[in-house]
Amino acid sequence: QVQLVESGGGxxxxxxxxxxxxxxxxxxxxxYNMGWFRQAPGKERDFVAATTxxxxxxxxxxxxxxxxxxxxxNAKNTVYLQMNSLKPEDTAVYYCAADTGVFTTRAETYDxxxxxxxxxxxx
Numbered sequence: 001q002v003q004l005v006e007s008g009g010g011x012x013x014x015x016x017x018x019x020x021x022x023x024x025x026x027x028x029x030x031x032y033n034m035g036w037f038r039q040a041p042g043k044e045r046d047f048v049a050a051t052t053x054x055x056x057x058x059x060x061x062x063x064x065x066x067x068x069x070x071x072x073x074n075a076k077n078t079v080y081l082q083m084n085s086l087k088p089e090d091t092a093v094y095y096c097a098a099d100t101g102v103f104t105t106r107a108e109t110y111d112x113x114x115x116x117x118x119x120x121x122x123x
Contacts, residue, residue, distance in 0.1 A: 001026050001027060001112070002024050002025065002026040002027045002029070002032065002098050002112050003024065003025045003026050003112075004022055004023070004024055004096050004097070004098060004112055004113065004114035005022065005023050005025075005114055005115070006020060006021070006022045006094065006095065006096050006114045006115065006116060006117040007020070007021050007022075007023070007117060008020040008021050008117060009094060009117030009118045009119045010118075010119070010120070011120045011121075011122065012086055012119075012120070012121055012122070013121070013122050014086060014087055014088055014121055014122065014123050015085060015086065016086050016121070017082070017083060017084045017085075017086065018083045018086065018119060019080060019081070019082050019083070020036070020080065020081040020083065020094055020096075020117060020119075021078055021079075021080055022034070022036075022078065022079045022080070022081075022096030022114055023076075023077060023078050024077045024078065024079075024098065025077065029072075029074055029077040030053050030054070030074045031053065031100060032053065032098035032099060032100060032112075033050060033051065033052050033053055033098070033099040033100075033101075033103045033104070034050065034051055034070075034072055034079040034096065034097070034098055034099070035047065035048075035049065035050035035051075035096070035097045035098075035099065035105070035107075035110060036048040036049045036050070036070060036079075036081045036094060036095070036096055036097075037094070037095045037096075037097060037107055037110075038090075038092035038093065038094045038095070038119075039092055039093050039095070039116075040091060040092040040093075043092075045095070045107050046061065046092075047061050047105040047106070047107065048060070048061055048064055048068065048081070048094070049061065049064065049068055049069075049070035049081060050070065050103065050104070050105055051070045051071070051072055051079065052103050054074075055071060055072045055074070057103065058070050059103075059105060061105075063089075064083075064090075067083065067084050067085045067086075068081060068082065068083050068084070069081070069082040069084075070082075079096055081094070081096075083119070086119075086121045087121060088121045088122065088123045089121075090119060090121050091119060091120050091121050092118075092119060093116040093117065093118050093119075094116060094117050094118075094119050095113055095114055095115075095116045096113075096114045097110035097111075097112060097113045097114070098110065098111060098112040098113075099111055
């Protein structure tokens with residue numbers, strides 16, 4: 001089992017940047033594919049980005065491609081989400097998640113979740 005704790009959220013103006021971190025504890029970190037998801041009020045939880053166990057492969061939602069970058073440091077048991085050129089529509093609670101199975105973007109396949117961190121982008 002793994003415990004995930006997100007940090008780095010906050011309030012930023014449109015066009016600004018934030019870097020989210022997700023620190024993992026418990027089981028060896030590099031057995032997990034890692035993903036970031038987000039949920040805006042009244043909406044479903046959506047996929048944002050994911051990376052494989054080694055970090056060699058990454059995948060992004062079309063809405064964030066070219067603006068967000070997912071990375072991981074297995075020595076620090078941490079996955080990051082660098083968010084640039086933020087837009088008001090990026091406002092949501094952002095969650096990191098860990099998956100022991102096949103690399104996927106489907107939230108229902110992820111096994112472990114953090115508590116989320118709020119990102120608010122003002123216009």
